[in-house]
Amino acid sequence: MAKLELKDVRKSYGPVEVIKGIDLTIEDGEFCVFVGPSGCGKSTLLRMIAGLEDISGGIFEIDGNRMNDIAPAKRGIAMVFQSYALYPHLSVRENIAFGLKVRKTPAAEIDTLVNDAIAMLQLDTLAGRYPRELSGGQRQRVAIGRAIVGQPETFLFDEPLSNLDAELRVHMRTQISELHDRLKRTMIYVTHDQIEAMTLADKIVLLRGGQIEQVGSPRDLYERPQNLFAAQFIGAPKMNIFDLENEFASLRNSLKLPLNAHHCGIRPDGFEIVAEGEGILVATVRLVEYLGNSCLVHAHVEGRDPIIIEQPANTVTQTGQRISLSANPSLVYAFGPDGNRIQVSGEQ
Ligand SMILES: Nc1ncnc2c1ncn2[C@@H]1O[C@H](COP(=O)(O)OP(=O)(O)OP(=O)(O)O)[C@@H](O)[C@H]1O
Ligand SMILES: [Mg+2]
The missing domain is CATH 3.40.50.300 (P-loop containing nucleotide triphosphate hydrolases)
Structure with missing residues (x-):
C-alpha cells in the first residue's frame, strides 16, 4: 500500500x-x-x-x-x-x-x-x-x-x-x-x-x-483543458489560439462564442477546408507535411503566426493556394480574460 x-x-x-x-x-x-x-x-x-x-x-x-x-x-x-x-x-x-x-x-x-x-x-x-x-x-x-x-x-x-x-x-x-x-x-x-x-x-x-x-x-x-496553458501544452501539434480582442474579433460572432471570451482555440484536426466564401477564415498554404496517414498544412492567416491544420492524407493542397476554413464547433474552445476556459454550447 x-x-x-x-x-x-x-x-x-x-x-x-x-x-x-x-x-x-x-x-x-x-x-x-x-x-x-x-x-x-x-x-x-x-x-x-x-x-x-x-x-x-x-x-x-x-x-x-x-x-x-x-x-x-x-x-x-x-x-x-x-x-x-x-x-x-x-x-x-x-x-x-x-x-x-x-x-x-x-x-x-x-x-x-x-x-x-x-x-x-x-x-x-x-x-x-x-x-x-x-x-x-x-x-x-x-x-x-x-x-x-x-x-x-x-x-x-x-x-x-x-x-x-x-x-x-x-x-x-x-x-x-x-x-x-x-x-x-x-x-x-x-x-x-x-x-x-x-x-x-x-x-x-x-x-x-x-x-x-x-x-x-x-x-x-x-x-477539457482548464486554461490556455494546458490547452497548448497537451496535444501535438499544438492547439491554434486566436485573439478575439484584436485581429480575430469576427470569430466571436461566426463561432457564436460568449462575449467574455478573449481567446479561442481550435485543434489542428478541428478545421475543415470548405468552398470559397463558406468558411470562417481564409488562409494561404505555406507548407504541406505528408505523414502517411494524414498531412499537416501550415497556413498563413493575416495577423498571426501560421496555423497548423491536420487533414486526411489524400487532401490536395499546394503551397501558395488560398483556402477557406470552417471549424467543427465541438472542437472549438473559448478562454476568458484570465486565460481560464469558459464553457461553450455543445460541450459536455
Ligand atoms: N540546488 C538548487 N539551487 C537553486 N535552485 C535550484 C536548485 N535545484 C533546482 N533549482 C531551480 O528550481 C527550479 C526547478 O528545477 P527542476 O530541476 O525541478 O526542474 P525540472 O522541471 O525538473 O526541469 P527539467 O525538465 O529541465 O529537468 C529551476 O528553476 C531550477 O533552476
Ligand atoms: Mg528535471
Missing part, C-alpha cells in the same frame, strides 16, 4: 521559492505523471518525495504517516534516473543484486529476487555482461531491475528514457506500462514529453513555475 499525499508542499532555495504550494493525492497503485516545461519543478518535487531534498514547507504523507523527516531508505521508495548510474565493474546480475547485498539479504532470497527481475525484464541472455557491453535501453532495464528487487511500494522515474532513440523510447514505454500492470505499485514518472505523459498516465499533473496548472486523466487534459 502506498497512497501519497502532498499538502501545501513548498521548496525554497535561499530566498527563491521553486515549489509554491502543491496539494496533490496519488492513490495506491496509480501511475501518475508529472509533466511541464523545463525548470517547472518536476525533478525537485520528485526528489522531495524520495527524501533526497528537504521539504521547506507543508506536509508529505504516505498512507497517512508524515514523511517530511523520514530518511529516504525508510520511505519504501525506489528511484530510477535518466543517467543509469550502474557500477561499471559489476555485471548485470551483480548490479541488480548490489543493493540487496549491502542490506545483507540472505543469499537464497537475493537469488530468487534477482532471477525474477532478470526474467521480467528479459535480461536473461545479458546477465553476465558488463554495462559497457550494453545498449542504452538495456542499461536502463538493468537500472529498473535494481529498483524492482528492493520491492518498494513506490517507484519514482525521472525522465528515464530521455537518452534513448525514438524507437527504443516507444518500446521501453510499453515495457514500463507492462511493469506497472504486473507490479501494481504506485508509480510517479517525470517527463517533459506530452506523448509519454498521455500514453502512460492514469493521472497527469501538469506543472508550471512550481505550481499545478491542472490534474486529471489524459482525456480530461486533452478534451
Whole structure:
C-alpha cells in the first residue's frame, strides 16, 4: 500500500521559492505523471518525495504517516534516473543484486529476487555482461531491475528514457506500462514529453513555475483543458489560439462564442477546408507535411503566426493556394480574460 499525499508542499532555495504550494493525492497503485516545461519543478518535487531534498514547507504523507523527516531508505521508495548510474565493474546480475547485498539479504532470497527481475525484464541472455557491453535501453532495464528487487511500494522515474532513440523510447514505454500492470505499485514518472505523459498516465499533473496548472486523466487534459496553458501544452501539434480582442474579433460572432471570451482555440484536426466564401477564415498554404496517414498544412492567416491544420492524407493542397476554413464547433474552445476556459454550447 502506498497512497501519497502532498499538502501545501513548498521548496525554497535561499530566498527563491521553486515549489509554491502543491496539494496533490496519488492513490495506491496509480501511475501518475508529472509533466511541464523545463525548470517547472518536476525533478525537485520528485526528489522531495524520495527524501533526497528537504521539504521547506507543508506536509508529505504516505498512507497517512508524515514523511517530511523520514530518511529516504525508510520511505519504501525506489528511484530510477535518466543517467543509469550502474557500477561499471559489476555485471548485470551483480548490479541488480548490489543493493540487496549491502542490506545483507540472505543469499537464497537475493537469488530468487534477482532471477525474477532478470526474467521480467528479459535480461536473461545479458546477465553476465558488463554495462559497457550494453545498449542504452538495456542499461536502463538493468537500472529498473535494481529498483524492482528492493520491492518498494513506490517507484519514482525521472525522465528515464530521455537518452534513448525514438524507437527504443516507444518500446521501453510499453515495457514500463507492462511493469506497472504486473507490479501494481504506485508509480510517479517525470517527463517533459506530452506523448509519454498521455500514453502512460492514469493521472497527469501538469506543472508550471512550481505550481499545478491542472490534474486529471489524459482525456480530461486533452478534451477539457482548464486554461490556455494546458490547452497548448497537451496535444501535438499544438492547439491554434486566436485573439478575439484584436485581429480575430469576427470569430466571436461566426463561432457564436460568449462575449467574455478573449481567446479561442481550435485543434489542428478541428478545421475543415470548405468552398470559397463558406468558411470562417481564409488562409494561404505555406507548407504541406505528408505523414502517411494524414498531412499537416501550415497556413498563413493575416495577423498571426501560421496555423497548423491536420487533414486526411489524400487532401490536395499546394503551397501558395488560398483556402477557406470552417471549424467543427465541438472542437472549438473559448478562454476568458484570465486565460481560464469558459464553457461553450455543445460541450459536455
Ligand atoms: N540546488 C538548487 N539551487 C537553486 N535552485 C535550484 C536548485 N535545484 C533546482 N533549482 C531551480 O528550481 C527550479 C526547478 O528545477 P527542476 O530541476 O525541478 O526542474 P525540472 O522541471 O525538473 O526541469 P527539467 O525538465 O529541465 O529537468 C529551476 O528553476 C531550477 O533552476
Ligand atoms: Mg528535471
